[in-house]
Amino acid sequence: MTSTELNSLGFPKPPSETRVVVAMSGGVDSSVVAAQLAEEGYDVVGVTLQLYDHGAALAKKGACCAGIDIHDARRVSEEMGFPHYVLDYENIFQEAVIDEFADSYLAGATPVPCIRCNERVKFKDLLETAKDLNADCMATGHYIQRFSGDHGPELHSATDANRDQGYFLFSTTPEQLDFLRFPLGHLASKAETRALAARYDLAVADKPDSQDICFVPDGNYAGVIEKLRPGAAEPGDIVDTEGNVLGQHRGVLHYTVGQRRGLGIGGLDTPLYVVRLDVDKRQVIVGPKELLATRIIPVREINWLGDESFEAQKEYHISVKVRSTRPPREAIVRPLSATTAEVELLTPEEGVSPGQACVFYDPDSSRIFGGGWIWRGA
Template identity: 80%
Template sequence: MPLDHVHPLNSLGFAKSPAETRVVVAMSGGVDSSVVAAMLAEEGYDVVGVTLQLYDHGAALAKKGACCAGLDIHDARRVAEKMGFPHYVLDYENIFKDAVIDEFADSYLGGATPVPCIRCNERVKFKDLLETAKDLEADCMATGHYIQRHEGSKGAQLHAAADGVRDQSYFLFSTTPEQLDFLRFPLGHLKSKAETRALAAKYDLSVADKPDSQDICFVPNGDYASVILKLRPEAADPGEIIHTDGRVLGRHDGVINYTIGQRRGLGIGGLADPLYVVKLDPDTKSVVVGPKEMLATRTVPVREINWLGDEDFMSREEWHLAVKVRSTRPPTDAIIRPLSATQATVELVTPEQGVSPGQACVFYDPDSTRIYGGGWIHKG
């Protein structure tokens, strides 16, 4: 008799009882992951909570609204004590610095606009922490991310969250098929953050009203320039602000103070028409500015592609999908032309403004909620 006739699948998809199913929950100390841990503990799963200390504990204690900081470690521990499951704190400072923070600084120095949250998921949470979960003999690892995992005919699929406002698919495109097999996202079906907070109140969790964490946890008050300057002092080297027609319009105090598409704070007032940053050239230490229409991009070179489709990426000359080239923009129709298993040229049907190297280009099914992976935008 098939096993699933003896034990129907539990809520995490295993043909055994919750008590026989060990799940490691990645706990940041925020309301989302705390609710996941409490929910699974109440369902009777063998829950093990793990929190990563990602950067200096002492400095983190004084900073509000950051994930994986000192106060958040304390909050995660309180949830574990209340719900009665073990909780461990792992020191990942060196791993986080090497895999995320250093690249963040170097990317800005190289004229790119990086997304460190994606690298953290890819290189720390879904790599090292996932392996730790396997070492703990867990059946799976659960997180508080707002994204959905569906079982398809050819394996697990990644789908956007039911709540489009909270959807985190842009930040999780690099999740590999092997990682997806092991991961679970119990909040992805919820329709709003209010439902999550209601669950936190139901479980009487101390974090029920805790504010959401900032996007970049290790950047105090959004001042990424100061973080980069500590790591790479040469980032403050001055240079020229140059118009696309070759005119020198002024000087700047470091390319790290500028991003593609920036209009305000350029330090070149008194001009008749508004100008925007259209290019950052770290080799000449130049900030290139021009009219808004020069920001429009139709062709986007993409590399380091993580493909999540059922068919081989190279099996077609073209993929007609929707893509998102910035986390705050909706998906737009595009034609993806593979160059190799990990590289492609993406043609946007409607040109987008402010496309920047270092950002992600995420692939979406235009007719469903499925995510087909994505890659990193680089300089053409």
């Protein structure tokens, strides 16, 4: 390799002289990344974070960053012949992710802890650890793409739209993006990843994908929050938009905006949905479906990944995604400051909830322009 020729990770030197820390969760995706880079001759160092130790969660299939997953990551590193380290990040994860998750739910929001984990743990503390290990870059198994643009590295959606994780990575900063690599983002399907795992003869080739939130063993968010914040599930009234009491609830934290089932107020002519949560009054406010439609969304904590400053234009005609499972929709984003904006959806969306992310997409390409957090009902 000549001094001007770039290796597959974008460095002008041989893979053997390029150290890459691979964030290994113990799943098939990050295991394939580590194995592939090791096979290509890179100086690979595997790092797994122990994020929590919640008893039953350790044995739960589909979790990550706990007992069996640490074992699986270590086994892959042994099979492929590179060093592997386990870092105890339980306290950091508790403070930066779990506590906010609980407090946000108690405040009537619908948080997305996976984004905060990437932002505050994996792409912050772990990334700094990778630099301390004299790594040239850090690679992960996320399905996202990083391209070199005229103004620096750009974040792009994965080739496989069904696997794309751009919504969960919108808060990645330009500085972090400069150091990160995503070797799986170009693959057309998860089947290709599993085929690579089989080719490398990895024990995790058929391991199921992680499901739900890693520190919630059975999907029972309210149960976890009640353990973290005893007394949080105080009962109260279910009321209509006029304040008329229609029934009782067993704690605001059991409800989310847009919810229809489980209200316990049947026998009405028109189906009712949760349209708002009033934590101070301990009220669940319900109404007809049309009240869920939202056109104007206030967004804050914006991380902008465009080529110019966010405030360089009065408005941006782009696409936005307000939930991870929904497709991007046409919108106008109007900056109010460097980190706040008003987002106008050209077609109203139902069930827009504080605590969710609003992610910005280029409607004419695969590029992601960052995004921010929805912070109150409009």
